Amino acid sequence: MAAVGSAALFVALVTALYAVGAGVRAGVTRSRHTAASARRAIYCLAALMVLALVILEAAYLRTDLSFALVAQNSSIQTPTFYKVTAMWSSQAGSLMLWVLLLSLFSSAVLYSTRASLREVTPYATAVLGAVAAFFLSLMVLSPEAQPFATLANPPIDGQGLNPLLRHPAMMFHPPMLYTGYVGFTIPFAFAIGALITRRTGAEWIRATRRFALIAWTFLGFGILLGALWSYSELGWGGYWAWDPVENASLMPWLTGTAFLHSIMIQERRGMLKVWNVALIVATFVLALLGTFLVRSGILNSIHAFGESTLGAPFLGFIAFVLIGSVALVLSRRESLRSEAALDSLASREAVFLLNNLVLVSLCVVIFYGTFFPLISSALTGAEASVGPPWFNAFVAPLAIVLVLLAGIGPVIAWRRATPANLRRSFRIPAVAMVVTFGVLATLTPAASSPTSLIVFSFIAFTIVVALQEVWRGVGARRVMADESWPVALSGLISRNRHRYGGYVVHVGIATLMLGVAGSSAFVGQRDARLSPGESISVDGYTVTYREPTAELLADRSGTGAPVTLGAVLDVNRAGRTFTLRPSRNYYPSGDPAAGAIGRFFDGEATSEVDLRWGLARDLWTAVQPDLQALRPSIDEADRRFVDASAPIQAAILREIVESYRSEPPPATFRVIVSPLAAWIWLGGAIVMAGALLALWPAAGARRRLSSVEAARLGRELSRA
Amino acid sequence: MLLLATALVWTSFNAATEARTPSQVLEQPAEPGRSYELTGKVVEGSIERDGEALRFAVRDRVGSASVPVSYSGVVPDPFREGREVIVSGALAEGTFMAERDSLVTKCPSKFTNAEEPA
Numbered sequence: 001m002a003a004v005g006s007a008a009l010f011v012a013l014v015t016a017l018y019a020v021g022a023g024v025r026a027g028v029t030r031s032r033h034t035a036a037s038a039r040r041a042i043y044c045l046a047a048l049m050v051l052a053l054v055i056l057e058a059a060y061l062r063t064d065l066s067f068a069l070v071a072q073n074s075s076i077q078t079p080t081f082y083k084v085t086a087m088w089s090s091q092a093g094s095l096m097l098w099v100l101l102l103s104l105f106s107s108a109v110l111y112s113t114r115a116s117l118r119e120v121t122p123y124a125t126a127v128l129g130a131v132a133a134f135f136l137s138l139m140v141l142s143p144e145a146q147p148f149a150t151l152a153n154p155p156i157d158g159q160g161l162n163p164l165l166r167h168p169a170m171m172f173h174p175p176m177l178y179t180g181y182v183g184f185t186i187p188f189a190f191a192i193g194a195l196i197t198r199r200t201g202a203e204w205i206r207a208t209r210r211f212a213l214i215a216w217t218f219l220g221f222g223i224l225l226g227a228l229w230s231y232s233e234l235g236w237g238g239y240w241a242w243d244p245v246e247n248a249s250l251m252p253w254l255t256g257t258a259f260l261h262s263i264m265i266q267e268r269r270g271m272l273k274v275w276n277v278a279l280i281v282a283t284f285v286l287a288l289l290g291t292f293l294v295r296s297g298i299l300n301s302i303h304a305f306g307e308s309t310l311g312a313p314f315l316g317f318i319a320f321v322l323i324g325s326v327a328l329v330l331s332r333r334e335s336l337r338s339e340a341a342l343d344s345l346a347s348r349e350a351v352f353l354l355n356n357l358v359l360v361s362l363c364v365v366i367f368y369g370t371f372f373p374l375i376s377s378a379l380t381g382a383e384a385s386v387g388p389p390w391f392n393a394f395v396a397p398l399a400i401v402l403v404l405l406a407g408i409g410p411v412i413a414w415r416r417a418t419p420a421n422l423r424r425s426f427r428i429p430a431v432a433m434v435v436t437f438g439v440l441a442t443l444t445p446a447a448s449s450p451t452s453l454i455v456f457s458f459i460a461f462t463i464v465v466a467l468q469e470v471w472r473g474v475g476a477r478r479v480m481a482d483e484s485w486p487v488a489l490s491g492l493i494s495r496n497r498h499r500y501g502g503y504v505v506h507v508g509i510a511t512l513m514l515g516v517a518g519s520s521a522f523v524g525q526r527d528a529r530l531s532p533g534e535s536i537s538v539d540g541y542t543v544t545y546r547e548p549t550a551e552l553l554a555d556r557s558g559t560g561a562p563v564t565l566g567a568v569l570d571v572n573r574a575g576r577t578f579t580l581r582p583s584r585n586y587y588p589s590g591d592p593a594a595g596a597i598g599r600f601f602d603g604e605a606t607s608e609v610d611l612r613w614g615l616a617r618d619l620w621t622a623v624q625p626d627l628q629a630l631r632p633s634i635d636e637a638d639r640r641f642v643d644a645s646a647p648i649q650a651a652i653l654r655e656i657v658e659s660y661r662s663e664p665p666p667a668t669f670r671v672i673v674s675p676l677a678a679w680i681w682l683g684g685a686i687v688m689a690g691a692l693l694a695l696w697p698a699a700g701a702r703r704r705l706s707s708v709e710a711a712r713l714g715r716e717l718s719r720a
Numbered sequence: 721m722l723l724l725a726t727a728l729v730w731t732s733f734n735a736a737t738e739a740r741t742p743s744q745v746l747e748q749p750a751e752p753g754r755s756y757e758l759t760g761k762v763v764e765g766s767i768e769r770d771g772e773a774l775r776f777a778v779r780d781r782v783g784s785a786s787v788p789v790s791y792s793g794v795v796p797d798p799f800r801e802g803r804e805v806i807v808s809g810a811l812a813e814g815t816f817m818a819e820r821d822s823l824v825t826k827c828p829s830k831f832t833n834a835e836e837p838a
């Protein structure tokens with residue numbers, strides 16, 4: 001079967017190259033026939049990639065260890081869920097996922113534009129084919145990126161999936177990120193097609209806006225899942241560490257956000273054409289960089305490990321895309337002229353422009369900080385890096401401005417806002433902002449952090465703006481159509497999905513910022529070494545180490561860990577008590593030098609965090625048992641039972657694990673009280689709901705009148 | 721934008737911590753008040769607990785020069801003998817006194833293929 005898979009990838013590469021050739025030819029000759037042929041080549045590519053996926057997944061499911069990839073990150077014991085999802089934890093498998101998603105997205109966009117954009121689409125097809133061909137050529141030509149490499153001597157069992165990755169969020173996180181990265185390829189390809197054919201109006205934007213929004217939604221969801229995994233699985237208790245790989249996924253999301261806003265100005269006013277093309281090129285390049293950075297090992301990071309030989313081709317491809325796009329923009333600068341000029345600084349265009357500047361500045365800051373080790377070693381010869389405080393110092397003020405702009409942008413008038421317009425839109429939100437500021441400053445501990453006071457006030461402003469808009473819209477409908485308010489609300493939203501979806505997203509972002517601000521400014525954290533019976537206090541919580549736990553094959557999250565050591569904690573806050581059970585999973589070492597018993601403790605270990613979620617605050621706990629006390633008995637068992645049968649070794653292991661419970665050594669605990677942290681995930685969910693609302697297809701018959709139709713209707717009515 | 725660029729360059733060089741190998745830390749006397757990122761591999765058999773503190777030694781990736789480290793705070797899950805680590809701190813009387821919670825462990829080569837973003 002591996003041979004069929006390899007063949008499918010080879011044919012896919014040829015098909016992608018054909019799509020490039022046919023696309024360019026159709027663009028030059030304007031032949032519809034050739035264009036259709038190029039389009040079908042992309043459909044064919046999608047079918048081939050699905051075939052390749054099915055073959056590889058089938059190998060994972062039956063644990064066919066003659067597949068090198070299966071032997072590397074799956075095993076007979078691996079739970080089925082992780083067998084299915086182990087594919088994209090390998091480099092080759094994730095590249096294949098990339099091309100599969102790209103071919104599916106490309107097919108969808110080419111199907112939806114098959115009868116429109118006749119000039120642009122052939123070139124866009126060629127660009128999509130070229131991107132697919134690049135990734136496919138890596139998989140076909142580079143020995144370490146072949147998904148269907150086989151082993152002449154298959155091992156008896158595979159190495160299993162990296163225990164750190166055995167978490168549901170971690171399994172959905174890569175496909176989400178990749179869907180985001182890949183989705184931005186679609187508007188990029190059409191932007192290039194529009195530039196080549198000099199059709200630089202808003203058609204390419206209209207055809208691909210939905211794809212940009214889908215990409216943005218998935219990328220955002222992927223980033224959130226990663227943060228959630230970090231918070232609830234990694235034993236350090238944070239959700240964001242400004243790690244290069246985190247930054248790499250955030251950067252295209254920021255430029256993508258800017259793009260989604262600035263294309264509205266091009267659609268509406270014919271302005272910012274160069275800017276929009278630049279943004280989508282930047283977003284695509286950053287998405288490539290994100291894919292590459294995880295793999296490269298060029299930056300020191302817990303994540304970006306493994307020096308890969310794919311670095312050179314990736315950098316070459318990124319350079320080619322950048323230079324090609326810049327050259328294309330320069331040669332087409334005549335047709336990228338703006339059709340209008342900015343009328344006033346108090347206008348929606350100006351606020352959107354400012355929002356774009358802030359988003360791009362954020363991206364520049366993060367880019368600079370991420371690549372600072374390379375910059376500094378090039379300039380001074382010494383490799384130095386900047387830490388989270390540096391990032392926070394720049395990002396926090398920019399993010400605060402962004403929250404305020406998210407309130408102003410959607411309601412300020414286009415072209416030129418009048419004082420009456422400003423008063424009508426912002427009087428109530430401004431009052432809400434001042435009241436929030438006053439109440440928080442006088443009545444709550446928030447006053448100790450001026451930054452968070454400002455953030456909270458801006459958040460109140462932005463949320464009230466959105467609520468006021470919905471309230472007024474509902475009110476107008478109730479007056480005009482005499483509807484009950486639930487009917488008016490659903491009617492209002494279903495007829496203006498984009499607009500109200502946007503409001504919901506803004507409310508969600510404001511809510512998310514509430515969680516970020518609260519949990520970073522007012523976090524309480526303590527680490528302590530405790531023996532059973534001892535306790536520590538953190539921010540009003542008293543946490544008592546009641547007793548140790550020690551179990552064999554009883555891991556709660558079903559990751560297949562043989563040994564789990566943990567603790568039972570009694571938590572008391574103002575008389576209310578509850579129990580938390582953090583633990584730590586130990587996975588056997590694959591090292592042949594490890595002892596027969598010792599190998600169960602010397603492999604990977606992962607923290608199984610336990611936390612109590614709450615709207616006001618989370619209580620987060622992790623435990624690190626001290627194995628030092630068990631060492632003498634483990635070493636002795638290794639010497640005495642090296643040749644013992646499996647059941648005897650199992651009995652010995654049980655004895656040792658049992659001794660941890662009967663004579664518990666002190667264990668190290670980390671306890672974190674994280675105020676408002678739950679609002680990060682709630683806000684994220686609201687953002688996703690808003691994005692889905694905007695994406696949901698409008699029912700054909702109930703489509704809102706386009707502005708052109710409305711104008712025509714108006715003229716006819718005035719004649720009558 | 722220009723203002724932002726100037727601020728970025730100015731602050732980054734001031735705030736940055738320089739990465740050094742154990743032999744560099746031993747050879748070059750540290751400027752007082754400045755901390756470094758020590759990078760290298762954990763020496764086999766060097767890990768021991770001393771009350772709150774964790775003691776271990778870090779050696780050059782290639783070579784044998786090593787520095788004893790005293791560290792407190794949370795130990796990352798993948799921390800093992802022989803693994804690549806990064807830890808911030810400064811040398812004081814022959815021991816690298818690490819800043820609390822500054823220990824970062826790079827994943828072992830066995831998992832070079834394992835993707836582990838954010």
